[in-house]
Each structure stands twice: as structure tokens, then as C-alpha cells.
Amino acid sequence: MQQSSTKILGISAFYHDSAAAILEDGKILAAAQEERFTRDKHTPDFPTEAIRYCLEESGFSIDELDAVVFYDKPLLKFERLLETYYRFSPKGFVSFAKAMPVWLREKMFLKKLIREGLREVEAYDEKKLKLLFPEHHLSHSASAYYPSPFEDSAILTIDGVGEWSTASISHGKGSSIEVLKELNFPHSVGLLYSAFTYFLGFTVNSGEYKLMGLAPYGNPKSKETLDFEKLIKDHLVKIYEDGSIWLDQSYFNYATGLRMVKEDKWKQLFGFERRSPEGELQQHHCNLALAIQRVTEDIVLKMALEAQKLTGSKNLCMAGGVALNCVANGKLQAAGIFEEIYIQPAAGDAGGALGAALAAYHIYFSKEERKTYRPDLMEGSYLGPSYSDKEVELMIRKVKGVYHHYSDHSKLNEVVAGELAKGLVVGWFQGRMEFGPRALGNRSILGDARNPEMQKKLNLKIKYREGFRPFAPSVLAEEVGTYFELEDPSPYMLLVAPVKENRRSSLPENYHDLGLWERLYHERSDIQSVTHLDFSARIQTVHSDTNPRYYSLIKEFQRQTGYGLVVNTSFNVRGEPIVCTPHDAYRCFMSTEMDVLVINDYVFFKPEQPDWENKDKWMVKFKMD
Template sequence: MSKILGISAFYHDSAAAIIDNHDIIAAAQEERFTRVKHTSEFPIQSIQYCLEASGYTIDELDAVVFYDKPFLKFERLLETYYAYAPRGLVSFLKSMPIWLNEKLFLKKQILDGLKDVQSYDKKKLKLLFSEHHLSHAASAFYPSSFEESAILTIDGVGEWATASIGKGVGNKISILKEMHFPHSVGLLYSAFTYYLGFKVNSGEYKLMGLAPYGDPNSLQTKNYIKTIKTNLVDIKSDGSIWLNQKYFNYAVGLRMIHSNKWNELFGLQERTEEDELTQSHCNLALAIQLVTEEIVLLLGREAKRLTSSDNLVMAGGVALNCVANGKLQASGLFKSIFVQPASGDAGASLGAALAVNYGYFNNNRKVDSSSGSMKGAYLGPYYSEKEILQMNAAYKAVSIKIESDEGLTAICTQHLLENKVVGWFQGRMEFGPRALGNRSILAIANDADMQQKINLKIKYRESFRPFAPSVLKEDAKLLFELDSDSPYMLMVSSLKEVHRFSIPKESFSIPLKERMSIPRSKWSAVTHMDYSARVQTVTELENPLFYKLLKQVKMETGFGILVNTSFNVRGEPLVCSPVDAYSCFMNTEMDVLVINNYMYFKENQPDWQNNKKWKKQFKKD
């Protein structure tokens, strides 16, 4: 048995995870504690939480593992600057002091950071480093329910690798093939994220959400795809790509792209965040989404060819592209696919710990053949009644306590049916970017105005952004073209044709804001423009209380389906504590808050109409 702490930090999405051999005890992102979204700071509070959850001290650990190898990254940086010299001199001069002062002394930073967590015996500490894509691969394979599988990791860049294909068997992972920097599917997608006015490393999901507003049959979309393939990316038959660095600047520059060249290429101006979205922007978003899906499918085919496995596991930032995942699932290449719910760098903290547990310590692997060992991704902190009452006292919050689960779900359902928006805070916080029913904002799915209401009045974000449905597992196949479970909201599936409303053929000529109001189905709030939805299937085993709530909704409406979006507002991370939840509740036009078995109604709260106290400016994301 090995007790191992995994850490990711110093780039984005810092996190910590702790395991005891095959048992994943706890994992959390640092942003949830510091309230700074995508923070890169050393995850002091996440580590403190993991140690408290496990009951171990640092001295009792068998190893502490960092999620990548900084010296290999430094090697890549130096070789890249050398290859492109004299281009990139300004970037080189800016980045070298940072690397020399911080990154090359990463071991000292980690040791010092651990001291800030608690005192420990430095002589006893075993500090190890895992390669970046091995960390991703381990995060996907070891928690899966598969004894063996193909492994596909795709992201921006680790040390050198930007994608890898491997095979996992028992407790062993073999990397069979890698794609190397500067050629990267993740960086290609991020370049379009940047060009269309969204933030790199956080706005990629906006680009994915914008794509369905593009017209797949328009000549412009088809020309954009042709332009991308002719000028920017050469796609090989095995899914590997070659990016024309004439158009990109991320390798040695301070920006993602050469904007003037892109403007000329696409006949557009680089969009800023404030610029209105046009149909051309939507068509370009669709074009790069379709190109990305093509690449992911080819990589999947190559993984199948190399491994002959019926199973596939995926991780890395691009594995959060649930539309591409859905296409891969629908292709039938693999009988079963598992995507790590924390596929980005946060999840690599868990992968680093698992890679060392099985690769370094050679521990036997115990496979949970039913649902894997991710525990529904509910790996974050839990808050007791004592902490809720402390919050109530501090804020003079007015609540009622509902003694039974049946009473709680019945009252909550009635408010949902009145088109109220409910903040739902239960149990342990989710690990990864998706709210899965423990830190969620919920609403009824058959209110045609609910999508825009939540976007504009609760989330304070762009009105085009779609919402996901949480659905009873037994109802999911009745509503969607879904032939497998989707517990982590990482597969997009189409609504069955029988439930679709016809959309006018000329809809793509209608302005974007007006088009969003066209009903696509009875559940318009969770049905995207192309009839797709990012489905979460809910079972009683994974989340019994959320399952009860959906069952109650089914009793009243015929189907167990709700809008489920993350419990946060624009620019802020998912809420972690009762204080975070109450603050978010009071700062938005949310109607009802549920924290464990306590219910809060907006109109009963003190100063609930005091704009100066509760209405704050939210950061852009």
C-alpha cells in the first residue's frame, strides 16, 4: 500500500489529490479555496484539504509527485527559441528570467510550499516527477473500469508531447506514439479561441458552445474548412498534424497568432470580447470544431489500430471537447469509452499520484468493473450542519430546515415547476470543471426562456452559452440518441427526432439573439441549435439525493430532466463552501438556495434588495 500526494501547479488549474494505493481519497482544485479562477499558485489549501480528508501527515506519505518534468520543458523552450532565432528575441528575454529564477528551482518551490502546509522532515520526503502526458494517461486509465484499454491524451503541450496514444494493461501503461510541439490540436483550437475574442485556457468551451450557431451547409463554412486545411493544418491519416508556423506565434512570441495574416486569410478582423458576434464568427467556430472532430476521430482510429482494444480512455484538455467525444462514441470504434472528468491539468495531479503508485511502487491494481474508482468525481470537501449554522449566524441568513429527503425534494420540485432557479449545494464538491449535482444551479428544462434568463440574470455571461441536462439514466435513452452512460457530462448526444421541433430553413439569416428564442424542443433550455445536448446521466448509486429530486420532477412532468449548470457566476470558480454558496445566491437573481437540508428563499433574506451590499461587478472569464 502506498500513500501518495499528487500536485499540479505553476501553469494553470493548480490542484492536489491524495490516494491510498487504489483508493482515491480526495482531490480538489486550488481555485475553489482561493476564489481565483484557474489559479496557478502552489495549491496550499488543496493539499491541506487532502491531508485532512486522508488523516495523514506529510511525514506519513510514501511520496509526493509533481505532474510534469520542468527540466524537459526548459529543454523544449531553449530548443524552440534556438530553432526560430532570431525570431522571438523579445519573448526569450522576458521568459528566461522567469525560468531561471522560478521554474528551474521548482523543487525548492515545492519543498517550501509544503512547509507552508505543515512542518515535515525533509530527509524523509520522497519527491518525484511524472511526465505530463503520462500523468494524463494515468488519470484516465487507472480509475477506469477497464482491465485493459487504449489510451488517448490530447492537450496544448506538456514537456514536448502534445498528444499521445498508449495502452493500459493491468497496472502497466505503455506509450506507443506521441505528437510533439509545436504541432498541437489543443494549440490549434486555442488559436481560434483567441482569434474569436475568448481567453486561451479558459474560453475554449465558449468556442465549442458557439459552433452550433454556425451553418454547416453555407458556402462560407465550407470555405473556412478548406482554408484551415489548406493554409493552417495538414492532417495526416493517423491523426497527427503539422501546423504552418507562418501563421502562429505561440512558439516564440507573446501572442497566439499573427493576427494580420489571419485577418487576410479569413476576410475578418480579429474579434475583441466586446465586439458583436456575427454569423461569420459562428461559421468559423463551426469550421474549427468540425476540423477538430475529424482529427480526434483519426486519432481514435489510430489508437484502435495500434491497440486492438475495445475500450478507450481519454484525458488532456481537448478531452473536455464533449462534442468530439460524442462523435467518437457514435463512430462505434470502441465498445466503451471513459473520459477522465478532470481531464485538464487539475486532473493531472491525480494522474501523477496514480502513475507513481503503479509505475514506481508497482502496486497491484484493483479494478472496479462497474463504475471505476472516481466516486462520481465527488472528491472535494463536505460541510456539516455546524458549518452551515455558523454561516447563518455570520450573515443573519434566514433558512428553514427540512428533516427528510422526500420533503426536501418535494418542496424543491414545486419551486422548480414555478420556473424558480435553485442553487443546489450537497455533499462533497465535484473534482473537475463540471457541476454534477452537488454544486449546481438547477431549473426546469421546459421553460423556453430559461436559457437566456440564467445566462443574463444569474450567470452574467454571454446569452448564446448552452446549458446541459441532468437526466435520470432510465430516461436518457428515451430522450437522446445515447447508447451509453454519461455520468460526467462529457458526451454530447442528439435529441431523438420524435422530440424535435422543426426550425425554419431560413433560421441562419435571423440575428443570433433572435435565433436563440426559437424553440427547438419541449426542453429548449437544454437543446442546442443543432438539437444536441451535453447529457449527464444520473443514477441512484452515484448520487442518491439528486436522483430522488429528478424522480420527483418525473412524477410531476413525465420525464426526470433538469437544467444543470455550475454553481458560480462569470469569472468565479465553482462554489466550495456554504459561505460561497450564500454569497453567490445573494449576488444574483437566484430564487432559492438549498444547502444540505436547509432552504433559503431570497425574499426572506435581510438586505436582499440592497444593491450596494450584494451586487458586485463580476470578472470576465
């Protein structure tokens, strides 16, 4: 008689980036963020639709599950809130008065909320349901270590805050994870970075990547940048040799207030007011972004050195929101502290759902020795829903779309690569949706990296977002060394590396004194649209074994142009989650100046679509991010 398998559902919810993931005997069957289904970016809502998808993809019912696992311990988090308000009293009473009713009504009764949420998905026997609650940073650690190819690894998790912990160093060996060191609230690298996100006019918990993208516009040689860096280290954060930090709470307001910082004190410190969310970007904003980016890199490098010292491991796994800072990751990779680094592609709270399930399987349930696989167990992070040709054709009938069908994939690639080479923008929708914040070639908007106008066109006419925002190259894995100073694979777009010297253009002596937009549009390399102002690029290596369709498209583009890379940005407009369904993709295509849409084997050319010039008909208003 065949032994039954262990089936586990992981959930993250109620803070931001709600998600669900499902495992069978440790194998990841499906994972998705709730935002993709509800179209509400970074939604904290219970992941009803994501759970529904995971169950459908796996074929399991709730009654068949061995456990449902939530990604943190809510009572510990409640304890931290109470203790923080007590310690800072009488300050923070307004924040306390707002937070407590929500906690008492909802989050203290989380088991009840989870049971009710599951009931919305389907009927089940509540008496049989096993609920587990690992700690937040264990969920992060597990999300990186267990899918990694390492049998022994240091594990570094850095984020805003979990229950108490804001960063942790652990040691993964076989099936076990041992926590060696923790940094506790209110001292937090993630919250420090988020404070600057707020002060520079971006949205906390979603705008941190904009701050990272703004940093290269800072003048690395200017006195102002160096002064800002010194002010941060002298007044805001004390950095110790082991990477632990102490934040002067007299400058911050996140522990008890409703805002991140005390704006008057920051204005006095840095010499300018907080930038309004849509305010004009000035050089001092860019210089401050560069300063905090450098400080963050310094802290991350020190933490990594401490992790290596404590574990003696040659490998490192990383998770937590700060692990999405691919500039810091690139510096860490280049430092050579570890032989190999593995970063969970869904490093933020969404990945906590997966980590919670993996922690439960390996620590609570599994009796077997953990097996490792290369490159990893994430299936390229293509863990979301895919759509059949029949579903695509149903969508086409509803929207009255005009299409060309190519059953011969080589012909389809030839046509699409040709359109890219002409300077057109292509929406590329294939296979299973990505899990995590990056589009990795299944829900992507593509362009020609050689085209010096491509960054401007994508930002202003397709994405409808700030013009300074950079774009990433998707490069054939075997060609990465032709374009970039990177020898290692970067399949999840989580490493930044320099563009090769021989591809760079020489810059005028007064380059750093030019205006922001003059510098942006100055020719820097022969792959201008993916070359940032500091000659860096956020790289995705594309591998034929994990994404053969995307790989073969870029290979065809190389055959036609001699360049084995394309611009890759996520398939969405500003404020919108990455598209999930064929209808999402067609609507986004029609509401922007995108030229071509490819869904499975169906190709749509904009001028052939009915009423194609009426973008407003398809436009959806998303909240600003």
C-alpha cells in the same frame, strides 16, 4: 502486525488549474482545485489550500506520505523552451527575455519551490520527503486509465503541450502503460483550437468551451463555413491519416511570441479582424467556430482510429484538455470505433495531479495486480470538501440568513421540485464538491428544461455571462433514451448527443438565415432550454448509486411534471470558480436573481432574506474569463 499502506500526494501547479489529490493504496481519498479555495479562477499558484484539504480529509501528515508527485518534468519543459527559441531565433527574443528570468528564478528550482510550498502547509522532515516527476502525458494517461473499469485499453491524450508531447497514444494493460506514439510541439491540436479561441475573442486556457458552445450557431450548409474549413486545411494544418498534424508556423505566434497568432495573416486569410473580447458576435464568427470544431472532430476521429489500430483494444480512455470537447467525444462515441469509452472528468491539468499520484502508485510502488471496478474509481468525481449542518448554521448566524429546515428528505424534494416546476431557479449545494470543471449535482444551479425562457434567465440574470452560452440537462440514467439519442451513460457531462426526433419542433425553411438571437429563441423542442441550435445537448446521466440525493430530487420533479430531467449549470457567476463553501453559495445566491438556495437540508427563499433586494452588497468583482 498490519502492513502499512502506501500514501501518495499528487500536485499540479505553476501553469494553470493547480490542484492536489491524495491516494491510499491506489484508492482516491480526495482531490480538489486550488481555485475553489482562493476564489481565483484557473490559478497557477502552488495548491497550498488544496493540499491542506487533502491532508485533512485523509488524516495524513506530510511525514506519513510515501511520496509527493509533481505532474510533469520541468527540466524537459525547459529544454523544449530553449530549443524552440534557438530554432526560431532571432524571432521571439521579447518572449525569451520575459520567460527566461522566471524559469531561471523559479521553475528550474522546482524541488525547492515544492518543498517551500509544503512547509507553508505544515512542518515536516525534508530529509524523508520523496519527490517524483512523471512526464506530463503519462500523468494524463494515468488519470484516465487507472480509475477506468478496463483491464486493457487504448489511451488517447490530447492537449496544448506538456514537455514536448502534445498528443499521445498509449496502451494500458493491467498495471502498465506503454507509450506507442507521440505528436510533438509545435504541432498541437490543443494549441490549434486555442488559436481560434484567441482569434474569436475568448480567453486561451479558459474560453475553449465557449468556442465549442458557439460552433452550433454556425450555418452548416453555408458556403462561408465550407470555405473556412477548406482554408484551415489548406493553409493552417495538414492532417495525416493517423491523426498526426503539421501546423504552418508562419501563421502562429505561440512558439516564440506573446500572442497565439499572427493577426494580420489571419485577417488576410479569413477576411475579418480578430474579434475584441466583448465585441458583438456576428455570423462569420459563428461559421469559423463551426469550421474549426469540424476540423478538430476530424483529427480526433483519425487519432482514435490509429489508437484502435495500434492497440487492438475494444476500449478507449481519454484525457488532456481536448478530451473536454464533449461535441468531439459525442461524435467519437457515435462512430463506434470502440465498444466503450472512458473520459477522465478532470481531463485538464487539474486532473494531472491525480494522474501523477496514480502513475507513481501503479508504476513505481505497487507490487499488487491492479483491480478494476465499475463504473470507475472516481466516486462520481465527488472528491472535494463537504460541510456539516453545524458549519451551515454558523454561516447562517453570520449572514443573518432566514431558512426552513427539512429533516425529511422526501418533503425537501417535494418543496424544491415544486419551485423548479414554477419556473424558479434553485442553487443546489450538497455533499462533497466535484473535482473537475463540471458541476454534477453537488454545486449546481438548477432550472426547468421545459421553460423556454430558462436559458436566457440563467445566462443574463444569474450567471451574468454571454447570452449564447448553452446549458446541460441532468437526466435520470434510465430515462436518457426518452429524450436523447444516447444509449450509454454519461455521468460526467462529457458527451453531446442529439435530442430525440419526436421531441423536436419543425423549423422554418429560412432558419439558418435568421439572426443569431432569433434562432436562439426560436422553439426547437419541448426541452428548449437544454436543446442547442443543432438539436444537440451536453448530457449528464444521474445515477442513484453515485448521487442518491440529486437523483431523488429529479425523480420527484418527474413525479410532479412528467419530465425526468432538469437544467444543470455550475454554481457560480462568470469569472468565478464554482462555489466551495456554504458562505460562497449564500453570497452567490444573494448577488444574483437566483430564487431559492438549498444547502444540505436548509432551504432559503430570496424574499425572506434580510435586505434581499440589495444585490450590490454581496457582489464580488471577478476577473473576466
